[in-house]
Amino acid sequence: MPVNDRSIQPIRSSEDIVRVRKIARERAVAQGFSLVDQTKLVTAASELARNTLDYGGGGEVTIEVVYEGARKGVRLVFVDQGPGIPDIELALKDGYTTGKGLGLGLSGARRLCSEFAIESKPGHGTRVAITRWR
Ligand SMILES: Nc1ncnc2c1ncn2[C@@H]1O[C@H](COP(=O)(O)OP(=O)(O)OP(=O)(O)O)[C@@H](O)[C@H]1O
Numbered sequence: 523m524p525v526n527d528r529s530i531q532p533i534r535s536s537e538d539i540v541r542v543r544k545i546a547r548e549r550a551v552a553q554g555f556s557l558v559d560q561t562k563l564v565t566a567a568s569e570l571a572r573n574t575l576d577y578g579g580g581g582e583v584t585i586e587v588v589y590e591g592a593r594k595g596v597r598l599v600f601v602d603q604g605p606g607i608p609d610i611e612l613a614l615k616d617g618y619t620t621g622k623g624l625g626l627g628l629s630g631a632r633r634l635c636s637e638f639a640i641e642s643k644p645g646h647g648t649r650v651a652i653t654r655w656r
């Protein structure tokens with residue numbers, strides 16, 4: 523799957539999350555996403571960026587435009603070197619949180635995207651990749 527417009531952004535503060543939201547929105551607009559689809563992507567990106575900051579201790583995200591035949595999409599890959607997620611299935615359940623959240627970030631992000639992949643190794647960190655196709 524060819525990619526272009528790749529941008530790697532740090533996630534170390536709330537301001538970084540605002541910037542990630544903005545870039546995700548710009549990429550979605552540039553690919554001709556509807557307003558609803560832009561918002562779905564940006565909402566998912568925001569939740570994952572927040573998790574990267576709050577639970578992963580910060581990290582980075584790669585934002586890129588992807589193509590598959592005539593299909594265009596936007597992909598974001600969040601990576602941190604935090605404590606990891608011991609039980610991914612549990613973390614994906616609606617309402618599960620180890621913090622003060624609603625426990626809806628991961629499950630919500632999965633529902634809002636066309637593709638969702640999470641890898642985590644306790645003690646080593648977490649990688650979450652989402653793609654939304656136009
Ligand atoms: N990057 C991460 N590193 C370590 N643990 C994580 C990470 N992302 C999520 N988790 C774990 O998964 C749980 C569920 O995440 P989720 O985003 O669904 O809920 P939340 O962040 O607790 O609340 P909400 O997102 O609704 O405010 C978190 O409480 C945390 O324990």
Ligand SMILES: [Mg+2]
Pocket residue numbers: 569572573623626627628
């Ligand atoms: Mg969350």
